[in-house]
Amino acid sequence: MDFNLDDAPRIADFSLTLAEESEGGLHIRMMSRSRGHLAGFPAWDHADRDLRHFTHDDIPLGDDEEPYFDADEAWRMVIIARSPDVFILEGDTPTGPLPRRYRVPRDLYLAAWDDLIRRYHRAVPLEEVLGGDEEATDA
Numbered sequence: 001m002d003f004n005l006d007d008a009p010r011i012a013d014f015s016l017t018l019a020e021e022s023e024g025g026l027h028i029r030m031m032s033r034s035r036g037h038l039a040g041f042p043a044w045d046h047a048d049r050d051l052r053h054f055t056h057d058d059i060p061l062g063d064d065e066e067p068y069f070d071a072d073e074a075w076r077m078v079i080i081a082r083s084p085d086v087f088i089l090e091g092d093t094p095t096g097p098l099p100r101r102y103r104v105p106r107d108l109y110l111a112a113w114d115d116l117i118r119r120y121h122r123a124v125p126l127e128e129v130l131g132g133d134e135e136a137t138d139a
Contacts, residue, residue: 025047056114059110067079076093
């Protein structure tokens with residue numbers, strides 16, 4: 001796929017957050033302190049549950065040869081890494097134009113995802129796994 005990305009503004013204050021939606025629980029939102037809401041995943045219901053199992057390899061990231069793509073009946077997102085940036089393109093139809101376009105420094109994009117994953121995929125202390133039972137035997 002060939003996308004003209006020259007018009008994508010650079011977002012230097014990119015972050016990710018989870019927001020409660022009226023349907024589907026928590027959804028991931030891509031944000032900017034200076035611009036507000038940039039893009040999101042409206043079809044990704046209960047993202048907090050999925051993030052519990054996420055690793056760095058699960059971060060939505062594609063390239064020119066194989067862009068990351070997600071869509072539903074009223075939305076589409078394409079994410080392409082072109083060093084040193086990640087381009088986020090979003091539209092309001094599954095096949096139409098992608099009018100919302102942003103350029104995020106790659107290291108900032110990955111750091112935001114790593115932070116979100118860490119918040120929801122936390123390390124669990126062994127005593128919590130064992131239920132605090134000090135009498136538990138080794139498996």
